Amino acid sequence: xxxxxxxxxxxxxxxxxxxxxxxxxxxxxxxxxxxxxxxxxxxxxxxxxxxxxxxxxxxxxxxxxxxxxxxxxxxxxxxxxxxxxxxxxxxxxxxxxxxxxxxxxxxxxxxxxxxxxxxxxxxxxxxxxxxxxxxxxxxxxxxxxxxxxxxxxxxxxxxxxxxxxxxxxxxxxxxxxxxxxxxxxxxxxxxxxxxxxxxxxxxxxxxxxxxxxxxxxxxxxxxxx
Ligand code: U5P
Numbered sequence: 001x002x003x004x005x006x007x008x009x010x011x012x013x014x015x016x017x018x019x020x021x022x023x024x025x026x027x028x029x030x031x032x033x034x035x036x037x038x039x040x041x042x043x044x045x046x047x048x049x050x051x052x053x054x055x056x057x058x059x060x061x062x063x064x065x066x067x068x069x070x071x072x073x074x075x076x077x078x079x080x081x082x083x084x085x086x087x088x089x090x091x092x093x094x095x096x097x098x099x100x101x102x103x104x105x106x107x108x109x110x111x112x113x114x115x116x117x118x119x120x121x122x123x124x125x126x127x128x129x130x131x132x133x134x135x136x137x138x139x140x141x142x143x144x145x146x147x148x149x150x151x152x153x154x155x156x157x158x159x160x161x162x163x164x165x166x167x168x169x170x171x172x173x174x175x176x177x178x179x180x181x182x183x184x185x186x187x188x189x190x191x192x193x194x195x196x197x198x199x200x201x202x203x204x205x206x207x208x209x210x211x212x213x214x215x216x217x218x219x220x221x222x223x224x225x
Pocket of ligand 1: 046
């Protein structure tokens, strides 16, 4: 299967900082999927590094400048994952989808970060999945699925096991577009998932759920056209 993962920067690089074991466990999961014969792409987010830098820069700069800072953080996190993947990856972070596809065609795990301002790496992962005709997009993030309301501010929010892309558009449509924002799925990504009719799974970004999203029995939300 041809699978694109959006790996939240905050799961790869939690608030407490980088941990060798944590990065290694993600690298192992992606290597395992490659060994099983899957074609694997990983789009890495900017996490806390991006958010810390953006919150200071915002005092001086406009949103697209802050986005550019966020993009640099996504590429730095990408380099960290690439370092742990060793010979299974290429020591370069592509900045567009054509260069990304060349890496996949070299039979390597593709790792990339952001591309242009005004969206998050969710939108990058959805566009990459469309561009390479992937079979599955997996959004591995800091929540365990899509809820009917934002679970961070609604105690009675309910996790949805299965939704369609139109329902995803309704749920995510009102999320913020400002630099560093962190809704469960970026609204632009939802639009791309809908237009490209991409089968998508949103799971908690832990190695076990990343593996289960491809092999079955994950605990997240499945989104179908
Ligand atoms: N960002 C972009 N374009 C991209 C990827 C990221 O502008 O293609 C910026 C956004 O401000 C985003 C931040 O919130 O970098 C960190 O990425 P993410 O962790 O939110 O995906």
